[in-house]
Amino acid sequence: MANRSDTKTRILDAAEKLFAERGFSETSLRLITSKAEVNLASVNYHFGSKKELIRAVLARYLDVFMPVASAEIVRLQASDKNASLNDIFSILVEPLLDLNKVRAEGTSTFLQLLGRGYIESQGHLRWFITTHYGEHLDQFVKAVAASAPHIPPAEMFWRLHFTLGTVVFTMASADALIEIAGADFGEQNNIETVIRKVIPYLSAGVSVPVN
Amino acid sequence: MANRSDTKTRILDAAEKLFAERGFSETSLRLITSKAEVNLASVNYHFGSKKELIRAVLARYLDVFMPVASAEIVRLQASDKNASLNDIFSILVEPLLDLNKVRAEGTSTFLQLLGRGYIESQGHLRWFITTHYGEHLDQFVKAVAASAPHIPPAEMFWRLHFTLGTVVFTMASADALIEIAGADFGEQNNIETVIRKVIPYLSAGVSVPVN
DNA sequence: CTCTATTTTAAACACCCGTTTAAATTAAAC
DNA sequence: GTTTAATTTAAACGGGTGTTTAAAATAGAG
Numbered sequence: 436m437a438n439r440s441d442t443k444t445r446i447l448d449a450a451e452k453l454f455a456e457r458g459f460s461e462t463s464l465r466l467i468t469s470k471a472e473v474n475l476a477s478v479n480y481h482f483g484s485k486k487e488l489i490r491a492v493l494a495r496y497l498d499v500f501m502p503v504a505s506a507e508i509v510r511l512q513a514s515d516k517n518a519s520l521n522d523i524f525s526i527l528v529e530p531l532l533d534l535n536k537v538r539a540e541g542t543s544t545f546l547q548l549l550g551r552g553y554i555e556s557q558g559h560l561r562w563f564i565t566t567h568y569g570e571h572l573d574q575f576v577k578a579v580a581a582s583a584p585h586i587p588p589a590e591m592f593w594r595l596h597f598t599l600g601t602v603v604f605t606m607a608s609a610d611a612l613i614e615i616a617g618a619d620f621g622e623q624n625n626i627e628t629v630i631r632k633v634i635p636y637l638s639a640g641v642s643v644p645v646n
Numbered sequence: 647m648a649n650r651s652d653t654k655t656r657i658l659d660a661a662e663k664l665f666a667e668r669g670f671s672e673t674s675l676r677l678i679t680s681k682a683e684v685n686l687a688s689v690n691y692h693f694g695s696k697k698e699l700i701r702a703v704l705a706r707y708l709d710v711f712m713p714v715a716s717a718e719i720v721r722l723q724a725s726d727k728n729a730s731l732n733d734i735f736s737i738l739v740e741p742l743l744d745l746n747k748v749r750a751e752g753t754s755t756f757l758q759l760l761g762r763g764y765i766e767s768q769g770h771l772r773w774f775i776t777t778h779y780g781e782h783l784d785q786f787v788k789a790v791a792a793s794a795p796h797i798p799p800a801e802m803f804w805r806l807h808f809t810l811g812t813v814v815f816t817m818a819s820a821d822a823l824i825e826i827a828g829a830d831f832g833e834q835n836n837i838e839t840v841i842r843k844v845i846p847y848l849s850a851g852v853s854v855p856v857n
Numbered sequence: 858c859t860c861t862a863t864t865t866t867a868a869a870c871a872c873c874c875g876t877t878t879a880a881a882t883t884a885a886a887c
Numbered sequence: 888g889t890t891t892a893a894t895t896t897a898a899a900c901g902g903g904t905g906t907t908t909a910a911a912a913t914a915g916a917g
Protein backbone atom coordinates (compact mmCIF):
# COMPACT_ATOMS: atom_id res chain seq x y z
CA MET A 436 0.00 0.00 0.00
CA ALA A 437 2.12 2.90 1.21
CA ASN A 438 5.85 3.02 1.15
CA ARG A 439 8.00 3.39 4.26
CA SER A 440 8.43 7.12 4.46
CA ASP A 441 4.73 7.61 3.98
CA THR A 442 3.88 5.61 7.10
CA LYS A 443 6.61 7.31 9.13
CA THR A 444 5.36 10.72 8.05
CA ARG A 445 1.74 9.88 8.74
CA ILE A 446 2.72 8.84 12.27
CA LEU A 447 4.80 11.97 12.86
CA ASP A 448 2.07 14.25 11.53
CA ALA A 449 -0.66 12.68 13.65
CA ALA A 450 1.58 12.47 16.70
CA GLU A 451 2.74 16.09 16.67
CA LYS A 452 -0.82 17.34 16.41
CA LEU A 453 -2.07 15.20 19.30
CA PHE A 454 1.03 15.77 21.44
CA ALA A 455 0.67 19.53 21.06
CA GLU A 456 -3.03 19.44 21.91
CA ARG A 457 -3.09 17.03 24.85
CA GLY A 458 0.47 16.43 25.99
CA PHE A 459 2.67 13.38 25.66
CA SER A 460 1.54 11.08 28.41
CA GLU A 461 -2.11 11.85 27.73
CA THR A 462 -1.72 10.73 24.12
CA SER A 463 -1.73 6.98 23.58
CA LEU A 464 -0.12 5.19 20.67
CA ARG A 465 -3.51 3.72 19.86
CA LEU A 466 -4.95 7.20 19.40
CA ILE A 467 -2.02 8.28 17.24
CA THR A 468 -2.14 5.22 15.00
CA SER A 469 -5.90 5.40 14.56
CA LYS A 470 -5.71 9.07 13.52
CA ALA A 471 -2.79 8.28 11.22
CA GLU A 472 -4.66 5.25 9.85
CA VAL A 473 -1.69 2.96 10.34
CA ASN A 474 -1.22 -0.17 12.37
CA LEU A 475 -0.44 0.14 16.09
CA ALA A 476 2.76 -1.88 15.84
CA SER A 477 4.20 0.35 13.13
CA VAL A 478 5.23 2.95 15.73
CA ASN A 479 7.52 0.48 17.45
CA TYR A 480 8.70 -0.83 14.10
CA HIS A 481 9.69 2.58 12.73
CA PHE A 482 10.66 4.44 15.91
CA GLY A 483 11.45 1.77 18.47
CA SER A 484 9.46 3.20 21.34
CA LYS A 485 7.10 5.98 22.30
CA LYS A 486 9.97 7.98 23.84
CA GLU A 487 11.88 7.88 20.59
CA LEU A 488 8.77 8.93 18.68
CA ILE A 489 8.47 11.96 20.97
CA ARG A 490 12.08 12.87 20.31
CA ALA A 491 11.61 12.40 16.54
CA VAL A 492 8.60 14.72 16.58
CA LEU A 493 10.57 17.43 18.33
CA ALA A 494 13.69 16.90 16.27
CA ARG A 495 11.80 17.53 13.05
CA TYR A 496 11.22 21.11 14.23
CA LEU A 497 14.42 21.70 16.17
CA ASP A 498 16.57 20.68 13.21
CA VAL A 499 14.95 23.42 11.16
CA PHE A 500 14.65 26.11 13.79
CA MET A 501 17.85 25.92 15.78
CA PRO A 502 20.44 26.49 13.03
CA VAL A 503 18.47 29.39 11.58
CA ALA A 504 17.89 31.02 14.97
CA SER A 505 21.51 30.55 15.85
CA ALA A 506 22.70 32.11 12.62
CA GLU A 507 20.41 35.09 13.10
CA ILE A 508 21.82 35.76 16.55
CA VAL A 509 25.37 35.58 15.24
CA ARG A 510 24.42 37.99 12.47
CA LEU A 511 22.82 40.40 14.95
CA GLN A 512 25.81 40.37 17.26
CA ALA A 513 28.15 41.02 14.36
CA SER A 514 26.13 43.93 13.01
CA ASP A 515 25.15 45.57 16.28
CA LYS A 516 27.38 45.21 19.32
CA ASN A 517 24.85 47.03 21.50
CA ALA A 518 21.81 44.93 20.58
CA SER A 519 19.05 45.21 23.17
CA LEU A 520 17.18 42.34 24.79
CA ASN A 521 14.19 43.29 22.70
CA ASP A 522 16.34 42.96 19.59
CA ILE A 523 17.52 39.51 20.60
CA PHE A 524 14.09 38.17 21.40
CA SER A 525 12.62 39.83 18.31
CA ILE A 526 15.12 38.29 15.95
CA LEU A 527 13.72 34.88 16.85
CA VAL A 528 10.24 35.81 15.66
CA GLU A 529 10.89 35.38 11.98
CA PRO A 530 12.53 31.93 12.27
CA LEU A 531 9.59 30.92 14.43
CA LEU A 532 7.01 32.14 11.93
CA ASP A 533 8.91 30.47 9.10
CA LEU A 534 7.91 27.15 10.66
CA ASN A 535 4.47 27.80 9.22
CA LYS A 536 6.07 27.25 5.84
CA VAL A 537 7.40 23.86 6.92
CA ARG A 538 3.96 22.62 7.95
CA ALA A 539 0.57 24.23 8.47
CA GLU A 540 0.29 25.55 12.04
CA GLY A 541 3.98 24.80 12.39
CA THR A 542 4.83 27.72 14.64
CA SER A 543 2.19 27.13 17.25
CA THR A 544 2.63 23.37 17.12
CA PHE A 545 6.35 23.71 17.71
CA LEU A 546 5.96 26.12 20.60
CA GLN A 547 3.28 24.02 22.19
CA LEU A 548 5.42 20.91 21.85
CA LEU A 549 8.32 22.74 23.43
CA GLY A 550 6.08 23.78 26.30
CA ARG A 551 4.73 20.28 26.80
CA GLY A 552 8.23 18.93 26.61
CA TYR A 553 9.60 21.08 29.36
CA ILE A 554 6.54 20.67 31.54
CA GLU A 555 6.10 16.93 31.21
CA SER A 556 9.46 15.42 30.61
CA GLN A 557 11.00 13.46 33.41
CA GLY A 558 14.42 14.15 32.03
CA HIS A 559 14.83 12.32 28.76
CA LEU A 560 13.65 15.30 26.69
CA ARG A 561 15.73 17.83 28.61
CA TRP A 562 18.70 15.55 28.08
CA PHE A 563 17.91 15.13 24.40
CA ILE A 564 17.58 18.87 23.79
CA THR A 565 20.63 19.96 25.74
CA THR A 566 22.90 17.31 24.24
CA HIS A 567 21.71 17.82 20.66
CA TYR A 568 21.20 21.57 20.64
CA GLY A 569 23.27 22.69 23.62
CA GLU A 570 25.64 24.88 21.61
CA HIS A 571 22.77 26.84 20.12
CA LEU A 572 21.23 27.33 23.54
CA ASP A 573 24.54 28.44 25.04
CA GLN A 574 24.90 30.98 22.30
CA PHE A 575 21.45 32.38 22.99
CA VAL A 576 22.12 32.56 26.74
CA LYS A 577 25.40 34.37 26.16
CA ALA A 578 23.77 36.87 23.83
CA VAL A 579 21.10 37.63 26.43
CA ALA A 580 23.71 37.97 29.19
CA ALA A 581 25.75 40.35 27.06
CA SER A 582 22.69 42.53 26.52
CA ALA A 583 22.07 42.86 30.24
CA PRO A 584 25.57 43.11 31.71
CA HIS A 585 24.26 44.63 34.94
CA ILE A 586 22.61 41.32 35.89
CA PRO A 587 24.92 38.90 37.75
CA PRO A 588 25.16 35.37 36.29
CA ALA A 589 23.29 33.68 39.14
CA GLU A 590 20.45 36.18 38.89
CA MET A 591 20.39 35.71 35.12
CA PHE A 592 20.06 31.96 35.64
CA TRP A 593 16.85 32.54 37.57
CA ARG A 594 15.47 35.12 35.19
CA LEU A 595 16.02 32.92 32.17
CA HIS A 596 14.07 30.19 33.88
CA PHE A 597 11.33 32.65 34.74
CA THR A 598 11.33 33.51 31.04
CA LEU A 599 11.22 29.87 30.04
CA GLY A 600 8.21 29.44 32.33
CA THR A 601 6.39 32.35 30.80
CA VAL A 602 6.94 31.16 27.26
CA VAL A 603 6.32 27.51 27.88
CA PHE A 604 3.15 28.02 29.89
CA THR A 605 1.76 30.64 27.54
CA MET A 606 2.39 28.55 24.47
CA ALA A 607 1.09 25.32 25.96
CA SER A 608 -2.21 27.04 26.72
CA ALA A 609 -2.14 29.51 23.84
CA ASP A 610 -5.20 28.15 22.05
CA ALA A 611 -7.38 28.49 25.13
CA LEU A 612 -6.04 31.96 25.97
CA ILE A 613 -6.56 33.26 22.44
CA GLU A 614 -10.15 32.05 22.58
CA ILE A 615 -10.82 33.69 25.96
CA ALA A 616 -9.23 36.97 24.87
CA GLY A 617 -11.47 36.94 21.84
CA ALA A 618 -14.62 36.29 23.84
CA ASP A 619 -13.86 38.67 26.73
CA PHE A 620 -12.13 41.55 24.96
CA GLY A 621 -12.97 41.13 21.31
CA GLU A 622 -9.28 40.79 20.47
CA GLN A 623 -8.47 38.63 17.48
CA ASN A 624 -5.11 37.09 18.32
CA ASN A 625 -2.96 34.41 16.79
CA ILE A 626 0.39 32.95 17.67
CA GLU A 627 2.25 35.86 16.09
CA THR A 628 0.39 38.55 18.04
CA VAL A 629 0.91 36.61 21.24
CA ILE A 630 4.63 36.33 20.55
CA ARG A 631 4.79 40.08 19.94
CA LYS A 632 2.98 40.73 23.22
CA VAL A 633 5.23 38.55 25.31
CA ILE A 634 8.55 39.96 24.13
CA PRO A 635 8.34 43.35 25.93
CA TYR A 636 7.18 41.55 29.07
CA LEU A 637 10.18 39.23 29.00
CA SER A 638 12.68 41.96 28.16
CA ALA A 639 11.48 44.14 31.01
CA GLY A 640 11.62 41.31 33.53
CA VAL A 641 15.03 40.01 32.51
CA SER A 642 16.67 43.43 32.58
CA VAL A 643 15.07 45.03 35.64
CA PRO A 644 17.85 46.12 38.05
CA VAL A 645 18.35 43.93 41.12
CA ASN A 646 17.28 45.69 44.35
CA MET B 647 -7.18 0.95 65.03
CA ALA B 648 -7.28 4.56 63.83
CA ASN B 649 -10.33 6.79 63.89
CA ARG B 650 -11.86 8.33 60.81
CA SER B 651 -10.13 11.69 60.68
CA ASP B 652 -6.80 10.00 61.18
CA THR B 653 -7.16 7.99 57.98
CA LYS B 654 -8.38 10.98 55.99
CA THR B 655 -5.46 13.09 57.21
CA ARG B 656 -2.95 10.34 56.52
CA ILE B 657 -4.22 10.16 52.94
CA LEU B 658 -4.17 13.93 52.47
CA ASP B 659 -0.67 14.23 53.90
CA ALA B 660 0.76 11.45 51.75
CA ALA B 661 -1.12 12.64 48.66
CA GLU B 662 -0.04 16.28 48.84
CA LYS B 663 3.60 15.30 49.17
CA LEU B 664 3.50 12.93 46.22
CA PHE B 665 1.33 15.20 44.08
CA ALA B 666 3.74 18.10 44.62
CA GLU B 667 6.77 15.96 43.81
CA ARG B 668 5.54 14.01 40.77
CA GLY B 669 2.29 15.59 39.59
CA PHE B 670 -1.24 14.28 39.76
CA SER B 671 -1.52 11.84 36.91
CA GLU B 672 1.92 10.39 37.65
CA THR B 673 0.85 9.56 41.21
CA SER B 674 -1.27 6.43 41.58
CA LEU B 675 -3.71 5.79 44.40
CA ARG B 676 -1.76 2.65 45.21
CA LEU B 677 1.37 4.68 45.80
CA ILE B 678 -0.50 7.16 47.99
CA THR B 679 -2.20 4.52 50.11
CA SER B 680 0.98 2.53 50.58
CA LYS B 681 2.89 5.62 51.75
CA ALA B 682 -0.03 6.57 54.00
CA GLU B 683 -0.24 2.97 55.28
CA VAL B 684 -3.96 2.76 54.66
CA ASN B 685 -6.08 0.52 52.47
CA LEU B 686 -6.44 1.31 48.78
CA ALA B 687 -10.23 1.47 48.92
CA SER B 688 -10.24 4.03 51.72
CA VAL B 689 -9.53 6.83 49.23
CA ASN B 690 -12.76 6.16 47.37
CA TYR B 691 -14.58 5.64 50.65
CA HIS B 692 -13.49 8.96 52.15
CA PHE B 693 -13.15 11.14 49.06
CA GLY B 694 -15.24 9.46 46.38
CA SER B 695 -12.71 9.61 43.57
CA LYS B 696 -9.16 10.60 42.74
CA LYS B 697 -10.35 13.91 41.28
CA GLU B 698 -12.09 14.81 44.52
CA LEU B 699 -8.99 13.85 46.48
CA ILE B 700 -6.97 16.25 44.35
CA ARG B 701 -9.45 19.01 45.03
CA ALA B 702 -9.44 18.24 48.76
CA VAL B 703 -5.65 18.44 48.85
CA LEU B 704 -5.71 21.86 47.21
CA ALA B 705 -8.67 23.11 49.24
CA ARG B 706 -6.80 22.43 52.49
CA TYR B 707 -4.30 25.12 51.47
CA LEU B 708 -6.58 27.47 49.56
CA ASP B 709 -9.01 27.72 52.48
CA VAL B 710 -6.18 28.99 54.64
CA PHE B 711 -4.36 31.15 52.14
CA MET B 712 -7.10 32.86 50.15
CA PRO B 713 -8.98 34.68 52.94
CA VAL B 714 -5.74 35.90 54.51
CA ALA B 715 -4.28 37.08 51.20
CA SER B 716 -7.55 38.74 50.33
CA ALA B 717 -7.72 40.58 53.64
CA GLU B 718 -4.14 41.78 53.27
CA ILE B 719 -4.86 43.25 49.86
CA VAL B 720 -7.93 45.06 51.20
CA ARG B 721 -5.83 46.38 54.06
CA LEU B 722 -3.11 47.58 51.67
CA GLN B 723 -5.55 49.33 49.37
CA ALA B 724 -7.20 51.09 52.32
CA SER B 725 -3.91 52.31 53.78
CA ASP B 726 -2.11 53.22 50.55
CA LYS B 727 -4.10 54.28 47.53
CA ASN B 728 -0.97 54.43 45.41
CA ALA B 729 0.37 51.00 46.23
CA SER B 730 2.84 49.76 43.62
CA LEU B 731 2.81 46.41 41.87
CA ASN B 732 5.79 45.43 43.97
CA ASP B 733 3.77 46.25 47.08
CA ILE B 734 0.86 44.09 45.94
CA PHE B 735 2.99 41.08 45.07
CA SER B 736 5.07 41.52 48.21
CA ILE B 737 2.09 41.56 50.52
CA LEU B 738 1.38 37.98 49.46
CA VAL B 739 4.75 36.76 50.67
CA GLU B 740 3.89 36.63 54.36
CA PRO B 741 0.61 34.70 53.91
CA LEU B 742 2.54 32.30 51.70
CA LEU B 743 5.31 31.78 54.22
CA ASP B 744 2.74 31.34 56.99
CA LEU B 745 1.72 28.11 55.30
CA ASN B 746 4.91 26.67 56.76
CA LYS B 747 3.19 26.97 60.13
CA VAL B 748 0.22 24.96 58.88
CA ARG B 749 2.42 22.07 57.81
CA ALA B 750 6.13 21.51 57.38
CA GLU B 751 7.18 22.58 53.86
CA GLY B 752 3.70 24.03 53.49
CA THR B 753 4.71 27.01 51.36
CA SER B 754 6.63 25.13 48.73
CA THR B 755 4.15 22.25 48.71
CA PHE B 756 1.27 24.64 48.12
CA LEU B 757 3.00 26.52 45.34
CA GLN B 758 4.09 23.33 43.65
CA LEU B 759 0.56 21.93 43.86
CA LEU B 760 -0.76 25.13 42.34
CA GLY B 761 1.75 24.83 39.54
CA ARG B 762 0.94 21.19 38.89
CA GLY B 763 -2.74 22.02 39.03
CA TYR B 764 -2.61 24.66 36.38
CA ILE B 765 -0.26 22.70 34.18
CA GLU B 766 -1.94 19.31 34.36
CA SER B 767 -5.61 19.91 34.86
CA GLN B 768 -7.86 19.40 31.89
CA GLY B 769 -10.34 21.81 33.38
CA HIS B 770 -11.77 20.41 36.56
CA LEU B 771 -9.22 22.14 38.78
CA ARG B 772 -9.47 25.47 36.97
CA TRP B 773 -13.22 25.24 37.38
CA PHE B 774 -12.92 24.31 41.05
CA ILE B 775 -10.58 27.19 41.84
CA THR B 776 -12.45 29.89 39.94
CA THR B 777 -15.86 28.90 41.31
CA HIS B 778 -14.71 28.51 44.90
CA TYR B 779 -12.20 31.33 45.12
CA GLY B 780 -13.24 33.54 42.23
CA GLU B 781 -14.04 36.59 44.35
CA HIS B 782 -10.60 36.54 45.91
CA LEU B 783 -8.98 36.24 42.52
CA ASP B 784 -11.07 39.08 41.09
CA GLN B 785 -10.01 41.27 43.96
CA PHE B 786 -6.36 40.50 43.28
CA VAL B 787 -6.74 41.18 39.57
CA LYS B 788 -8.45 44.50 40.26
CA ALA B 789 -5.74 45.55 42.68
CA VAL B 790 -3.07 44.79 40.08
CA ALA B 791 -4.98 46.64 37.37
CA ALA B 792 -5.37 49.69 39.62
CA SER B 793 -1.62 49.72 40.23
CA ALA B 794 -0.87 49.80 36.51
CA PRO B 795 -3.62 52.02 35.08
CA HIS B 796 -1.62 52.69 31.92
CA ILE B 797 -2.11 49.06 30.81
CA PRO B 798 -5.36 48.41 28.89
CA PRO B 799 -7.55 45.57 30.23
CA ALA B 800 -6.93 43.24 27.29
CA GLU B 801 -3.18 43.71 27.59
CA MET B 802 -3.43 43.14 31.34
CA PHE B 803 -5.25 39.88 30.68
CA TRP B 804 -2.27 38.62 28.74
CA ARG B 805 0.31 39.89 31.20
CA LEU B 806 -1.43 38.26 34.14
CA HIS B 807 -1.32 34.97 32.30
CA PHE B 808 2.35 35.49 31.50
CA THR B 809 2.78 36.06 35.23
CA LEU B 810 0.82 32.94 36.09
CA GLY B 811 3.08 31.01 33.76
CA THR B 812 6.21 32.32 35.37
CA VAL B 813 5.05 31.51 38.88
CA VAL B 814 3.52 28.15 38.09
CA PHE B 815 6.45 26.86 36.08
CA THR B 816 9.04 28.16 38.51
CA MET B 817 7.29 26.66 41.49
CA ALA B 818 6.58 23.32 39.86
CA SER B 819 10.29 22.92 39.14
CA ALA B 820 11.58 24.89 42.13
CA ASP B 821 13.33 21.98 43.83
CA ALA B 822 15.34 21.16 40.73
CA LEU B 823 16.21 24.81 40.04
CA ILE B 824 17.32 25.44 43.62
CA GLU B 825 19.60 22.43 43.39
CA ILE B 826 21.12 23.54 40.07
CA ALA B 827 21.65 27.11 41.31
CA GLY B 828 23.45 25.70 44.32
CA ALA B 829 25.69 23.47 42.24
CA ASP B 830 26.46 25.97 39.46
CA PHE B 831 26.62 29.28 41.36
CA GLY B 832 27.04 28.32 45.02
CA GLU B 833 23.79 30.08 45.85
CA GLN B 834 21.85 28.62 48.76
CA ASN B 835 18.22 29.28 47.89
CA ASN B 836 14.91 28.22 49.35
CA ILE B 837 11.32 28.94 48.42
CA GLU B 838 11.40 32.33 50.15
CA THR B 839 14.48 33.58 48.30
CA VAL B 840 13.01 32.40 45.02
CA ILE B 841 9.76 34.22 45.75
CA ARG B 842 11.73 37.36 46.50
CA LYS B 843 13.64 37.03 43.24
CA VAL B 844 10.57 36.57 41.09
CA ILE B 845 8.61 39.58 42.35
CA PRO B 846 10.70 42.31 40.68
CA TYR B 847 10.70 40.29 37.47
CA LEU B 848 6.91 40.07 37.48
CA SER B 849 6.37 43.70 38.45
CA ALA B 850 8.62 44.94 35.67
CA GLY B 851 6.95 42.77 33.06
CA VAL B 852 3.38 43.58 34.05
CA SER B 853 3.95 47.33 34.14
CA VAL B 854 6.20 47.85 31.12
CA PRO B 855 4.56 50.40 28.77
CA VAL B 856 2.93 48.99 25.64
CA ASN B 857 4.78 49.84 22.41
C1' DC C 858 -23.92 -6.17 76.69
C1' DT C 859 -26.31 -5.73 72.41
C1' DC C 860 -27.39 -3.70 68.40
C1' DT C 861 -26.47 -0.55 64.79
C1' DA C 862 -23.69 2.38 61.98
C1' DT C 863 -19.18 3.42 60.51
C1' DT C 864 -14.89 2.12 58.82
C1' DT C 865 -11.42 -1.10 57.13
C1' DT C 866 -10.05 -4.82 54.37
C1' DA C 867 -8.90 -8.21 50.54
C1' DA C 868 -10.29 -9.34 46.25
C1' DA C 869 -11.96 -8.73 41.96
C1' DC C 870 -13.59 -5.89 37.95
C1' DA C 871 -13.18 -3.62 33.69
C1' DC C 872 -10.28 -0.95 31.14
C1' DC C 873 -6.17 1.12 29.07
C1' DC C 874 -1.34 1.10 28.28
C1' DG C 875 3.35 0.20 25.58
C1' DT C 876 5.48 -3.56 23.61
C1' DT C 877 6.31 -8.09 21.29
C1' DT C 878 5.41 -11.95 18.31
C1' DA C 879 4.86 -14.44 14.22
C1' DA C 880 2.47 -14.76 10.14
C1' DA C 881 0.83 -12.32 5.94
C1' DT C 882 1.74 -9.01 2.57
C1' DT C 883 4.30 -5.99 -0.34
C1' DA C 884 8.52 -4.30 -2.55
C1' DA C 885 13.09 -4.87 -4.38
C1' DA C 886 16.97 -7.53 -6.38
C1' DC C 887 18.64 -10.73 -9.38
C1' DG D 888 9.72 -15.26 -12.29
C1' DT D 889 11.88 -16.51 -8.27
C1' DT D 890 14.04 -15.28 -4.12
C1' DT D 891 15.09 -12.23 -0.55
C1' DA D 892 14.33 -8.26 2.27
C1' DA D 893 11.28 -4.77 4.14
C1' DT D 894 6.92 -3.64 5.85
C1' DT D 895 2.25 -4.30 7.54
C1' DT D 896 -0.98 -6.73 10.17
C1' DA D 897 -3.85 -9.05 13.92
C1' DA D 898 -3.36 -10.88 18.13
C1' DA D 899 -1.66 -11.51 22.44
C1' DC D 900 1.35 -10.36 26.56
C1' DG D 901 2.28 -8.49 30.97
C1' DG D 902 1.45 -4.86 33.78
C1' DG D 903 -0.73 -0.80 35.75
C1' DT D 904 -4.87 2.10 36.57
C1' DG D 905 -9.23 3.89 39.21
C1' DT D 906 -13.22 1.91 41.08
C1' DT D 907 -16.55 -1.41 43.19
C1' DT D 908 -18.02 -5.18 46.03
C1' DA D 909 -19.11 -7.71 50.00
C1' DA D 910 -17.42 -9.44 54.08
C1' DA D 911 -14.80 -8.48 58.36
C1' DA D 912 -13.57 -5.45 62.03
C1' DT D 913 -14.29 -1.58 64.89
C1' DA D 914 -16.76 2.20 67.28
C1' DG D 915 -20.65 4.39 69.23
C1' DA D 916 -25.50 4.47 71.23
C1' DG D 917 -29.09 2.75 74.04
